Amino acid sequence: MSFRISYAPPADDTLAKMRDNESFRDEMSRTLGQEPYGHASSAVKSEQDRREATVSGAIVLYYVSRSVLTLTVVRLVPLP
Numbered sequence: 001m002s003f004r005i006s007y008a009p010p011a012d013d014t015l016a017k018m019r020d021n022e023s024f025r026d027e028m029s030r031t032l033g034q035e036p037y038g039h040a041s042s043a044v045k046s047e048q049d050r051r052e053a054t055v056s057g058a059i060v061l062y063y064v065s066r067s068v069l070t071l072t073v074v075r076l077v078p079l080p
Helices: 009-017 021-030
Strands: 004-007 042-044 047-055 058-065 070-078
Touching: 004 009, 004 021, 009 021, 009 070, 021 047
Parallel strands: 004 070
Antiparallel strands: 042 047, 047 058, 058 070
């Protein structure tokens, strides 16, 4: 079962500025898109569906909606 990945406007703007954004999107699909609670992600403030993970050199803050199989990236911070 895979999750659809969507990007909130601030995260989408950051993604557009990243050098290798296609590689990042592919990695997101392979990891968090397949298992949003895996990939060494952690719950934020004890909220199970509010998650944070590091993917392909970026910190990703996202929400999981199990009912509609969607992962929404709300913040994306590329590491230097």
